[in-house]
Amino acid sequence: MTVVRCDQNPIIRPQDIRPSAPGMEVIGVFNAGVARCRGQVVLLVRVAERPTGGDPSVYLTPLYDAEADRIVVHAIPRKPEYDFSDPRVVRTPNRNYLTSISHLRVARSDDGIHFAVDPAPTISPATAYESYGIEDPRITQIGDTYYITYSAISEYGICTALISTDDFATFRRHGNIFHPDNKDVTIFPRAIDGIYYALHRPSCSHYGMPDIWIAESADLLRWGNHRRLIGTREGLWDGGRIGASAVPFEIEEGWLELYHGADPGNKYCVGALLLDKAKPWQVLARCERPIMSPEAACETEGFFGNVVFPCGALYEDGIVKLYYGASDTSIGYAEIALADIMATLVQTS
Amino acid sequence: MTVVRCDQNPIIRPQDIRPSAPGMEVIGVFNAGVARCRGQVVLLVRVAERPTGGDPSVYLTPLYDAEADRIVVHAIPRKPEYDFSDPRVVRTPNRNYLTSISHLRVARSDDGIHFAVDPAPTISPATAYESYGIEDPRITQIGDTYYITYSAISEYGICTALISTDDFATFRRHGNIFHPDNKDVTIFPRAIDGIYYALHRPSCSHYGMPDIWIAESADLLRWGNHRRLIGTREGLWDGGRIGASAVPFEIEEGWLELYHGADPGNKYCVGALLLDKAKPWQVLARCERPIMSPEAACETEGFFGNVVFPCGALYEDGIVKLYYGASDTSIGYAEIALADIMATLVQTS
Numbered sequence: 001m002t003v004v005r006c007d008q009n010p011i012i013r014p015q016d017i018r019p020s021a022p023g024m025e026v027i028g029v030f031n032a033g034v035a036r037c038r039g040q041v042v043l044l045v046r047v048a049e050r051p052t053g054g055d056p057s058v059y060l061t062p063l064y065d066a067e068a069d070r071i072v073v074h075a076i077p078r079k080p081e082y083d084f085s086d087p088r089v090v091r092t093p094n095r096n097y098l099t100s101i102s103h104l105r106v107a108r109s110d111d112g113i114h115f116a117v118d119p120a121p122t123i124s125p126a127t128a129y130e131s132y133g134i135e136d137p138r139i140t141q142i143g144d145t146y147y148i149t150y151s152a153i154s155e156y157g158i159c160t161a162l163i164s165t166d167d168f169a170t171f172r173r174h175g176n177i178f179h180p181d182n183k184d185v186t187i188f189p190r191a192i193d194g195i196y197y198a199l200h201r202p203s204c205s206h207y208g209m210p211d212i213w214i215a216e217s218a219d220l221l222r223w224g225n226h227r228r229l230i231g232t233r234e235g236l237w238d239g240g241r242i243g244a245s246a247v248p249f250e251i252e253e254g255w256l257e258l259y260h261g262a263d264p265g266n267k268y269c270v271g272a273l274l275l276d277k278a279k280p281w282q283v284l285a286r287c288e289r290p291i292m293s294p295e296a297a298c299e300t301e302g303f304f305g306n307v308v309f310p311c312g313a314l315y316e317d318g319i320v321k322l323y324y325g326a327s328d329t330s331i332g333y334a335e336i337a338l339a340d341i342m343a344t345l346v347q348t349s
Numbered sequence: 350m351t352v353v354r355c356d357q358n359p360i361i362r363p364q365d366i367r368p369s370a371p372g373m374e375v376i377g378v379f380n381a382g383v384a385r386c387r388g389q390v391v392l393l394v395r396v397a398e399r400p401t402g403g404d405p406s407v408y409l410t411p412l413y414d415a416e417a418d419r420i421v422v423h424a425i426p427r428k429p430e431y432d433f434s435d436p437r438v439v440r441t442p443n444r445n446y447l448t449s450i451s452h453l454r455v456a457r458s459d460d461g462i463h464f465a466v467d468p469a470p471t472i473s474p475a476t477a478y479e480s481y482g483i484e485d486p487r488i489t490q491i492g493d494t495y496y497i498t499y500s501a502i503s504e505y506g507i508c509t510a511l512i513s514t515d516d517f518a519t520f521r522r523h524g525n526i527f528h529p530d531n532k533d534v535t536i537f538p539r540a541i542d543g544i545y546y547a548l549h550r551p552s553c554s555h556y557g558m559p560d561i562w563i564a565e566s567a568d569l570l571r572w573g574n575h576r577r578l579i580g581t582r583e584g585l586w587d588g589g590r591i592g593a594s595a596v597p598f599e600i601e602e603g604w605l606e607l608y609h610g611a612d613p614g615n616k617y618c619v620g621a622l623l624l625d626k627a628k629p630w631q632v633l634a635r636c637e638r639p640i641m642s643p644e645a646a647c648e649t650e651g652f653f654g655n656v657v658f659p660c661g662a663l664y665e666d667g668i669v670k671l672y673y674g675a676s677d678t679s680i681g682y683a684e685i686a687l688a689d690i691m692a693t694l695v696q697t698s
Contacts, residue, residue, distance in 0.1 A: 129577075156560065156577050157553030179531065179551045179562055179575040202528045204506030211505065213528055217571055224571035226528040228478075228505050 001344065003292050003334050010298045010330030011113055017047055018119050020103060021071065024049040024062070027100055028303050029117075030325030032107070033139035033247075034312030035146055041314070042168050043107040043115060043323060044122070044137045044148060045331060048100040048303075059090055062101040063132065064125035071101065088304055088328070095155065101125070102133040104150065106168045112314075112321065113333060122171075123163065129154045129176060134161075138311050140187040140247050147220060149185040149198075152176065160185040160200065162220065174221055178202075184212075184243030187220065188255065188280065196220055197280050199229065199244035199257065210241050212259065214281045227281050230273065232261070237290050238271055240264040246313035246322070248275065251338065255280050258320070258341075260309050261290065268307040269293045270324070272341050285345035291336060292322070302327025350693065352641050352683050359647045359679030360462055366396055367468050369452060370420070373398040373411070376449055377652050378466075379674030381456070382488035382596075383661030384495055390663070391517050392456040392464060392672060393471070393486045393497060394680060397449040397652075408439055411450040412481065413474035420450065437653055437677070444504065450474070451482040453499065455517045461663075461670065462682060471520075472512065478503045478525060483510075487660050489536040489596050496569060498534040498547075501525065509534040509549065511569065523570055527551075533561075533592030536569065537604065537629065545569055546629050548578065548593035548606065559590050561608065561622075563630045576630050579622065581610070586639050587620055589613040595662035595671070597624065600687065604629050607669070607690075609658050610639065617656040618642045619673070621690050634694035640685060641671070651676025 017026040028048040035042050051060040051073045058075040065072045076082065076090055076097060083091035090097045104123040107115040125134055132153035140147045145164050148171075152161040157180025165171045178185055181203035188197045196217045203210050211231040215223040232239050238261025246258040255275040262268045269290035276282040294306045310324035319335050326332045366375040377397035384391050400409040400422045407424040414421045425431065425439055425446060432440035439446045453472040456464040474483055481502035489496045494513050497520075501510040506529025514520045527534055530552035537546045545566045552559050560580040564572040581588050587610025595607040604624040611617045618639035625631040643655045659673035668684050675681045 157551065159575060175573070176575040177573045179527070179549065179564065180553045181551070182528065200528065202506065202530070204529045215528065217573075219567070219571075222566055222568075222571040222573035224524070224526050224566075226508060226525040 001289075001291055001336070001340050003336050005296055006113060006333040008113060009296060009332040009334075010326055011333050012043075012045060012107065012115055012117065012331040014329065017105070017117060019049060020047075020121050020124070023052055024071075025052045028329045030328050030331055031136045031309055031311045032323050032325070032331055033137040033148060034314060034323045035139040035141050036314065037146070037168060039110075041109045041112040042139075043109075043312075043331070044104050044139060044168075045107050045117065046102045046135050046137065046325070047105055047121070048102045048133075048328070050100045059084065059099070061090060061097040061099060064101065064130055066126070066128040066131060069126075098132045098153065100133070102135045104134060104137055122168075126173070127152070129156060129159050129161065131155060136183065136311055138186045138247055140189050142187075142189060142220075147187055149177070149187060151183040157181050158183050158203070177221060177223060178215075184245070184260075186244040186247045186257070188248050189250070192278060192280060194218070198223065199248065201243040210243070212242055212244055229275075229281065230283060230286065236288070237261055237263055237267075237269050237293075240266065242271075245270060245310045248280070249313070249315045250277070251315075253277075253342070254284055256315075256338075256341070258291070258310060258313055258322070266304075266306065267294065268309050270308055270310060270322070272344060274345055283348045285347045287341075287344040288346050289344060291341050291344055292324075292334065294327070296326070296332070298326045298330055298332060300327070302329030304328035308332070350638075350640055350685070350689050352685050354645060355462060355682040357462060358645060358681040358683075359675055360682050361392075361394060361456065361464055361466065361680040363678065366454070366466060368398060369396075369470050369473070372401055373420075374401045377678045379677050379680055380485045380658055380660045381672050381674070381680055382486040382497060383663060383672045384488040384490055385663065386495070386517060388459075390458045390461040390464075391488075392458075392661075392680070393453050393488060393517070394456050394466065395451050395484050395486065395674070396454055396470070397451045397482075397677070399449045408433065408448070410439060410446045410448060413450065413479055415475070415477040415480060447481045447502065449482070451484045453483060453486055471517075475522070476501070478505060478508050478510065480504065485532065485660055487535045487596050489538050491536075491538060491569075496536055498526070498536060500532040506530050507532050507552070526570060526572060527564075533594070533609075535593040535596045535606070537597050538599070541627060541629060543567070547572065548597065550592040559592070561591055561593055578624075578630065579632060579635065585637070586610055586612055586616075586618050586642075589615065591620075594619065594659045597629075598662070598664045599626070600664075602626075602691070603633055605664075605687075605690070607640070607659060607662055607671070615653075615655065616643065617658050619657055619659060619671070621693060623694055632697045634696045636690075636693040637695050638693060640690050640693055641673075641683065643676070645675070645681070647675045647679055647681060649676070651678030653677035657681070
C-alpha cells in the first residue's frame with residue numbers, strides 16, 4: 001500500500017483559522033467533507049473552539065443556547081466523581097459535555113492543496129439539537145445540488161441533520177434525518193433503481209456494538225428499511241468501533257466505501273469496503289488491513305492523537321484523494337491509487 | 350379520576366396461552382395492541398416464554414436463530430460479574446440477554462372482555478433482527494389496512510419494524526422503520542396535510558435521557574424530520590423513563606396520546622398528552638398526575654410488578670377503553686371517561 005502524503009501536511013492548521021468570536025480559541029480544524037464545485041475543490045471543515053482563560057478550579061464548556069441564539073460558557077466544577085480523562089468529553093453521572101464546540105466553514109482551493117478558509121463560520125449551530133455543536137460533515141453531489149450530512153449534538157443526543165446547497169454560499173436546512181444516536185451518515189451519490197441509500201452508524205445503548213447500517217429513501221429526507229451491513233472485528237484494527245467515512249463512490253466493481261475503524265486503544269485508521277453496485281446492502285469484499293494508519297507526526301500527536309479520519313475523498317483519474325482529519329487537530333491530504341486499495345480487499349464469503 | 354377496571358381482570362392470563370413448543374413455558378401475556386376489525390375487538394398480544402427446567406448452575410436464555418429458523422437455548426453461566434438482578438435481563442459486561450423470548454398472537458372478542466387467543470404464534474421472530482424476540486405491538490388502522498409496529502430485538506439492538514394486514518390472518522413484513530435503539534413507536538391514524546406522523550422513543554447512549562420524539566413520513570416506511578416532543582420530569586411519576594403507549598386518537602381539542610411513564614423505582618403509570626391537531630409536534634397540554642397507576646393485585650405483583658402498560662386503546666362513545674399489560678404478566682381492561690382524562694391536563698406554557 002502506497003499512501004502519498006502531501007509534503008505540505010497538514011494543509012490546514014488551527015492557526016490558519018480566525019476564531020468565531022473574542023474569548024474563543026481554535027483548537028482544531030479537521031474532519032472535512034469535500035466536493036468539486038465550479039472547478040474548485042471545496043472543503044467544509046469542522047472548526048472546534050473552546051473558551052480561553054478562566055478559573056482553574058472549574059472546567060469551561062461552551063454551549064449554544066438556541067433561545068438566546070448565542071454561545072454561552074458553562075462552568076463544570078472539577079469534582080472527583082467526574083471523568084476528565086478523555087480530552088474531548090467531560091463525563092458526569094447524568095450527562096456528558098463536550099470540551100469544545102464545533103461549527104463548519106467553507107474552504108476553497110484551485111489546486112486542492114492551498115485553501116482559502118472563510119474568515120467566519122459558514123454554518124453555525126442554530127437549533128436546540130445543535131447546542132453542543134455541529135460536526136463531521138459529508139458532502140454528496142447529486143445533480144447540481146450538494147447534500148451535506150453532519151452530526152448535530154445536544155443534550156437530546158447525537159442526531160444526523162441534512163443541509164443542501166448549490167453554491168456553498170446559501171444553504172437550506174432540512175432538519176434531522178436520523179434520530180439519536182446516529183452519526184457517520186454518508187449518502188450515495190445517485191439513486192439505484194429509483195432509491196437513494198445512505199450508510200449510517202447508530203449507537204446501541206444496551207445490546208450491540210456500533211455497527212455500520214444501510215438505509216433507503218425516496219427523497220433524501222425520510223429514511224427506512226434499516227439493515228445492518230458490517231460490524232467491528234475483534235482483535236483486528238477495527239475491533240473497537242467503525243463508521244462510514246468518505247461518501248461511497250462508484251467503480252467498475254461496485255461501490256467503494258472508505259470507512260474508519262478504531263481499535264480498543266482508539267487508534268483510528270482507514271479501511272475499505274466494496275458493496276454490490278445494484279444491491280448496495282450486499283458486502284462483496286472488505287480489507288483485512290487498514291489502507292491508511294496514523295504515521296506522520298501530525299497524525300500521531302495532537303488534541304486526540306493517533307487518528308486519521310477522512311470525511312471525504314475525491315476519486316479522479318484512478319487516484320483516491322483523501323482529505324482527512326489528523327489527530328482531531330488539523331487536515332491532511334494524501335493520494336492512494338485505486339489499484340492499491342483494491343489489492344487489500346478480501347472477498348466476503 | 351375514575352378508572353373502571355373490569356371485574357374479570359386479568360382478562361387474559363399466562364395459563365390461557367398454549368406454549369409455542371414442548372420445553373417452553375408461557376410466563377407472560379401482556380402489552381397488547383388493539384383494533385376493531387369486522388365488528389370484533391382484536392388484540393395482538395405479546396406472549397413471553399422461557400425454557401423449562403435445566404441445570405441450576407446456568408441460566409437458560411432462548412434465542413431465535415435466523416439461519417436455522419428455530420429457537421435455540423443459550424446457557425449463561427452464573428458468573429459473579431454478571432447481573433441477574435432484573436428478572437427481564439441478564440447483563441454481562443459485553444452484552445445483555447433477555448430471560449424470555451416473545452412472539453405475538455391474535456386474540457378476538459365480540460364483547461371486548463372474553464377473548465379467544467390463537468393456539469399457536471401468529472407472528473414469530475423471523476429475521477436476524479428478531480433473535481431476542483418481538484415485543485409490544487401497536488396497531489394503527491388507516492383505511493382498511495392495519496399497520497403494526499413492534500420492537501424487534503437482537504444483538505444488533507432494538508429496532509422498530511412494521512407489519513401490515515387487512516384481516517389479522519395474512520401479514521406483510523416491511524422491515525425496520527426505525528434503526529436501533531428505538532421502541533414505543535405509535536403511528537397516527539391519518540395523514541395530516543398529506544404527511545403521516547409517528548411518536549417514537551430513541552435511546553440516547555451518551556448525552557440524553559429517553560425522550561418521546563415525533564417523526565414524519567409520506568409512505569409509513571421511511572421516516573424523517575425527527576423532533577423531540579417531551580422529556581422525563583425529575584421528581585414526578587414520569588421522572589425515570591417515558592414512551593408513547595396507545596396509538597394517538599383524535600378528539601375535538603387535538604390528538605390525545607396516552608403514554609407510559611416510570612419513576613426511577615420502575616413503577617409504570619399511564620399519563621396523557623394533548624397535541625395540536627394540525628401541528629402534532631406542538632404539545633398543548635400534559636397531565637401532572639398519572640391517569641392510571643398500578644393498584645390491583647395483578648398490577649402490583651407479577652413477573653415485573655408495579656406496571657400498567659397499555660399498547661392500545663379504543664376510544665368509543667366518550668369512553669377510553671384501555672387494554673394494558675399488568676406486571677409484565679397478564680392483560681387487564683379498564684375504562685376511563687374522556688372528560689376525566691381531559692381534567693388532568695395542564696396547559697403547556
